[in-house]
Amino acid sequence: MSTIRRKFEQARDRAAALAAQAERSDAEDIELADQLDRAEEYKTELDAVDERNARIAALAPVSLALAIPGTLDRSVALEAPEMSAGEYLAEYFKAYHPNGGSTPTEFIDRAARYIDRAQQATGDTGGIIPVPIMGQVIKLSDSARPVFNSLASRGMPAKGKTFQRPRITQRVSMGTQTEGQALATQKMTVTSDTVTKATQGGYLDITQQDIDWTEPEALQILVQDFVDMYAEWTEGLACDFVEGLIVIGDTAVNGSTYSAWTTTDVGTIVKSYVDAFIKVYGKAKRFPDTVYLDLASWGVLASTVTANKDVTALDMLRRTLSDLGVGPVRWIVGPQFAADTRIIACSSLLEAYEQQKGLLRGDTPSTLVVQLAYAGYTAFYGRHEAVVQLGTDPSA
Secondary structure: OOHHHHHHHHHHHHHHHHHOOOOOOHHHHHHHHHHHHHHHHHHHHHHHHHHHHHHHHHOHHHHHHOOOOOOOOOOOOOOOOOOOHHHHHHHHHHHHOOOOOOOHHHHHHHHHHOOOOOOOOHHHHHHHOOOOOOOOOOOOOOOOOHHHHHOEEEEOOOOOOEEEEEEEEEOOOOOOOOOOOOOOOOOOEEEEEEEEOEEEEEEEEEEHHHHHHOOHHHHHHHHHHHHHHHHHHHHHHHHHHHHHOOOOOOHHHHOOEEOOOOOOOHHHHHHHHHHHHHHHHHHHOOOOOEEEEOHHHHHHHHHOEOOOOOOEHHHHHHHHHHHHOOOOOEEEEOOOOOOOOEEEEOHHHEEEEEEEEEEEEEEEHHHOEEEEEEEEEEEEEEOHHHEEEEOOOOOO
């Protein structure tokens, strides 16, 4: 099954499941509209694919008639070869820029007719002996996205540059009734926060000669570098988003920053974290499930030991939080975090939206240049009630 068809069926089935519910929340209504939009877009793409396949099927008899006798067994179905992204791109570009009709076999046969019968050694042909390149290309990059992937993943609405995220600002009231008197009452009020989409990506101009004269592996490296750089860039955006939820110096109002720690004292480290967990619960009415750390802060926790040097601060924290009964806590180390990032968070209240467009291409015939681009849409949403930073704001 093709990827497009699978995505269409997933969106269709999810929309059907939501529509069948007797009652839906506001969030589910938004998701239903989003899934319907997605299904419609995928259906349009599927129709185009089906039309193309029908044209190819109609041309099959002509292709068979033009085949060289003895080279095609018409009784055996041909399987499409597996290709890497680089090999696919190389073949794709060559299909639009043919080499004059000569197949690789014809080139080999033509060359064989003119081979000199004299003996020849490697010393005579040093200029044309290929130099092999062994092993994977060394790259100094990190395409993992620990922070981005830790956020609650939400489907990107297909339409509009912005979308709304509903939020309760006043809840209903509960109280003990005095017999014969009215129950407690208070209306619920809801507001909407605007979330703005942003486009992330990059492009590169590559000459047709570079495509024709290099091996497919070279294009594969290029494609992979686009993927890696996109991952690094969006991971940095996720780090900036989490840091940006901290409000500088406003501890009296929202408690975004809280107690600092002494890096050499396990006791103060544990107290700082426990106080922060309690503070987040007081603001978000749920226990935190994630601790975000920069590399250096993680190193301090892992290397600071108790007086008898048998337990690290990290071990002590894990035991203490487990005793609180708050459930499993994830420790997310983000190399792109600013220094001194020590954020305790409810990750379910921090949301990441993404729609990857993937690899795109366009031609400039006048210069024989092909433009490759890799892009995607992202958006983030969260509230400062979901986080507490130990110490000062790392993004300041």
